[in-house]
Amino acid sequence: MEIERKFLIDVLPPDLDKYPFHQIEQAYLCTSPVVRVRRQDDDYILTYKGKGMMVREEYNLPLNAEAYAHLLPKADGNVLTKKRYVIPLTEDLKIELDLFEGKFSGLQMAEVEFPDEETAIAFTPPDWFGREVTCDPAYHNSNMSLQA
Numbered sequence: 001m002e003i004e005r006k007f008l009i010d011v012l013p014p015d016l017d018k019y020p021f022h023q024i025e026q027a028y029l030c031t032s033p034v035v036r037v038r039r040q041d042d043d044y045i046l047t048y049k050g051k052g053m054m055v056r057e058e059y060n061l062p063l064n065a066e067a068y069a070h071l072l073p074k075a076d077g078n079v080l081t082k083k084r085y086v087i088p089l090t091e092d093l094k095i096e097l098d099l100f101e102g103k104f105s106g107l108q109m110a111e112v113e114f115p116d117e118e119t120a121i122a123f124t125p126p127d128w129f130g131r132e133v134t135c136d137p138a139y140h141n142s143n144m145s146l147q148a
Contacts, residue, residue: 001055001056001057002055002058002113004111004113005123005125005134006109006133007109007111007125007130007133007134008130008131009097009108009110009129010130013087013128016085021083022040022041022083023040023041023083024038024080024084025080026141027078027079027080029074030076031146033048033049035048045060046061046062046063046067046071053134054135077147078144079102080104080141080144080145081100081102082098082101083099083101084097084098084099085099093119094112095111095112096110096111096112098110103147104144109133112125
């Protein structure tokens with residue numbers, strides 16, 4: 001189960017370069033249900049996501065580089081690329097800050113995953129977070145992949 005909230009980011013946090021990051025490339029074989037392939041650094045993942053905005057099923061399966069290379073050309077629409085910074089927030093929560101590249105260069109979005117719905121609902125975002133887009137389908141990466 002994935003429980004997350006998403007926010008646009010207008011101003012990046014200070015000292016961003018002190019946090020670890022991943023280079024991500026991902027594409028969508030299907031958007032309903034969501035079936036995604038992702039390369040994150042040197043790891044390859046096939047993901048299924050169920051319906052929902054803040055709460056939805058999510059299953060991740062490992063792929064190898066050859067399987068990823070085979071599936072990537074079969075994807076529909078845009079291949080999304082981004083740099084993802086991982087910023088600790090509390091002992092249990094972390095911010096995944098995505099700085100999009102390529103077609104969506106300039107878009108900055110933060111996601112926070114939660115252990116349960118109660119924690120997600122009670123969450124107060126840091127001051128540097130902008131507008132919440134959790135329930136805006138335009139900011140789901142699967143929908144972004146279909147934008148012309």
